[in-house]
Amino acid sequence: MFNYFQKIPGVSSFPRQTDLPVLLPYQASSSGDPVDLRFSRWLASSSPWVMVLLFLVISLYPMIVLAQSKYTLEDAFYTLWRWLPFIVGSGFVMNILISFFTMLIGTVAGVILGLGQISVHTPLRKFSWFTTQLFRNSPWLVLLFIVMLTFPYEFEFGDRIISIPDWMKAVFGLSLPIMANISEVVRGAVMSIPTGQWEAAESLAFSRTQTIWKIILPQSFKRMIPPWMNWYAILTMATPLVSLLGVEEIVTLSRQAMEAEDNHPELLIPFFGFALVIFFAYCYPIARWTLKLEKRYSVKL
Amino acid sequence: MTVNNWTPEQPIVSVNNVHKSFGELEVLKGISFDVMKGEVICIIGPSGSGKSTLIRCINALNEINSGSIKVLGLEVNDPDLNKLELRKKVGMVFQQYNLFPHKTALENIMMAPMLVLKESKEDVHSKAQSLIRKVRLEDKQNSFPGELSGGQQQRVAIARSLAMNPDVMLFDEVTAALDPETVKEVLVTIKDLAAEGMTCILVTHEMGFARELADHIYFTDRGVIVEHGPPATFFENAQDPRTKEFLSQIL
Numbered sequence: 001m002f003n004y005f006q007k008i009p010g011v012s013s014f015p016r017q018t019d020l021p022v023l024l025p026y027q028a029s030s031s032g033d034p035v036d037l038r039f040s041r042w043l044a045s046s047s048p049w050v051m052v053l054l055f056l057v058i059s060l061y062p063m064i065v066l067a068q069s070k071y072t073l074e075d076a077f078y079t080l081w082r083w084l085p086f087i088v089g090s091g092f093v094m095n096i097l098i099s100f101f102t103m104l105i106g107t108v109a110g111v112i113l114g115l116g117q118i119s120v121h122t123p124l125r126k127f128s129w130f131t132t133q134l135f136r137n138s139p140w141l142v143l144l145f146i147v148m149l150t151f152p153y154e155f156e157f158g159d160r161i162i163s164i165p166d167w168m169k170a171v172f173g174l175s176l177p178i179m180a181n182i183s184e185v186v187r188g189a190v191m192s193i194p195t196g197q198w199e200a201a202e203s204l205a206f207s208r209t210q211t212i213w214k215i216i217l218p219q220s221f222k223r224m225i226p227p228w229m230n231w232y233a234i235l236t237m238a239t240p241l242v243s244l245l246g247v248e249e250i251v252t253l254s255r256q257a258m259e260a261e262d263n264h265p266e267l268l269i270p271f272f273g274f275a276l277v278i279f280f281a282y283c284y285p286i287a288r289w290t291l292k293l294e295k296r297y298s299v300k301l
Numbered sequence: 302m303t304v305n306n307w308t309p310e311q312p313i314v315s316v317n318n319v320h321k322s323f324g325e326l327e328v329l330k331g332i333s334f335d336v337m338k339g340e341v342i343c344i345i346g347p348s349g350s351g352k353s354t355l356i357r358c359i360n361a362l363n364e365i366n367s368g369s370i371k372v373l374g375l376e377v378n379d380p381d382l383n384k385l386e387l388r389k390k391v392g393m394v395f396q397q398y399n400l401f402p403h404k405t406a407l408e409n410i411m412m413a414p415m416l417v418l419k420e421s422k423e424d425v426h427s428k429a430q431s432l433i434r435k436v437r438l439e440d441k442q443n444s445f446p447g448e449l450s451g452g453q454q455q456r457v458a459i460a461r462s463l464a465m466n467p468d469v470m471l472f473d474e475v476t477a478a479l480d481p482e483t484v485k486e487v488l489v490t491i492k493d494l495a496a497e498g499m500t501c502i503l504v505t506h507e508m509g510f511a512r513e514l515a516d517h518i519y520f521t522d523r524g525v526i527v528e529h530g531p532p533a534t535f536f537e538n539a540q541d542p543r544t545k546e547f548l549s550q551i552l
Contacts, residue, residue: 200399205388
């Protein structure tokens with residue numbers, strides 16, 4: 001015998017059972033969403049205690065493992081404490097900065113590309129579709145390497161030379177996949193507006209431009225916000241990738257700090273554990289907020 | 302663009318041997334009829350008989366494969382047709398209302414005249430006020446569509462189409478999604494409109510309404526007009542077995 005009925009908290013006190021054929025309740029799949037929010041759902045589903053737990057593991061693990069070592073846990077945490085202003089002030093702030101600029105460029109380019117994907121102009125639509133698919137399905141690290149290693153480190157404008165810092169190149173590299181994914185967010189949100197809205201506007205003699213800007217986009221805007229925030233959280237988590245290319249952010253600086261402290265292995269867990277905690281503390285509220293907004297905006301009409 | 306040489310003696314809408322297919326499926330197989338100015342015609346028939354497709358072809362929401370549809374002298378089946386010019390003259394009301402959910406009832410009515418006809422905001426506002434009184438919703442003018450009942454939404458949708466001062470109104474099963482008690486308020490609105498001399502083409506399942514209001518009734522089945530006539534003869538004296546069967550089922 002199977003349990004055919006879902007337990008509804010507060011309604012069904014015990015799971016009812018039957019061996020009669022039963023029509024199962026319809027469960028709306030998330031396929032109707034413009035873009036799925038798997039990452040935000042996963043992150044937001046963890047309890048706030050995860051942060052506390054992370055902290056405890058980080059503090060206790062070395063205590064157990066390295067009890068006999070000369071370099072004590074206290075030393076390790078004191079070292080972290082001394083380096084903290086540097087790691088956060090020059091490191092994590094850089095991650096946030098990179099995420100901001102990437103999101104800015106990625107969003108502007110992505111919106112343009114997304115509108116291109118719904119254009120009636122066929123070559124433009126095909127080009128936008130191809131560009132979107134290309135960058136959406138490429139490994140971020142490969143895109144980063146290509147941009148970092150092929151982009152010039154300075155531009156010549158007449159007699160002026162404008163140099164491009166490494167982190168700015170990293171921003172360009174990360175912007176490409178973000179652009180492609182935002183393009184899909186825009187397309188998905190526009191497609192999720194019922195065709196009746198298009199037809200009503202058309203039958204009132206709205207031009208296509210008027211239909212899109214006055215009717216479709218104002219309605220799809222709200223639907224774009226949750227997936228947009230989802231991508232922002234994913235992007236922020238991905239910013240340490242740029243440490244592989246030598247950009248000075250939290251992971252790069254943590255490693256440099258540990259090197260400066262004679263590479264005691266005891267330092268690994270406090271330093272990288274701190275990076276975990278600070279990313280979690282930054283992204284977790286975003287994920288919770290994303291799901292909250294998604295719930296609010298999903299109530300339509 | 303077609304030269305607009307229409308005169309009131311000619312049919313305001315003239316449908317001639319229209320064929321329309323969706324892929325392999327031919328939904329309209331040579332439909333012809335004329336509508337004179339001020340006439341009310343009802344198109345009835347079983348589901349899937351192509352009624353809605355036909356009415357949607359009249360304002361070019363669907364393109365036709367062959368034949369001709371002339372609306373005030375504008376040829377709909379003309380690749381160079383300026384669809385916006387056509388749609389300024391033809392109002393349409395849908396089964397699902399399709400109001401713009403992010404705008405209030407009044408804004409829904411005001412949008413098209415302001416954006417499309419570029420009329421001044423003051424003119425449009427007073428016009429919208431009188432239209433919303435006409436559909437008896439002056440107390441709901443600042444409500445959003447989500448706050449209105451189906452019947453109220455449908456009346457706003459009618460007012461929204463009227464704001465464009467159309468010459469012809471198309472109604473595509475406008476009461477099919479409504480509760481029986483709200484159907485009446487919408488039908489009364491359409492009746493008022495017909496009494497004022499508006500040319501109306503209705504696709505409907507409301508037989509009593511069709512009988513009372515229509516000047517001419519067309520019965521379609523499987524893409525052809527099976528039978529047509531004024532309501533009295535159509536309902537009392539149907540000839541074709543398909544019409545008889547349909548009427549016996551629905552009445």
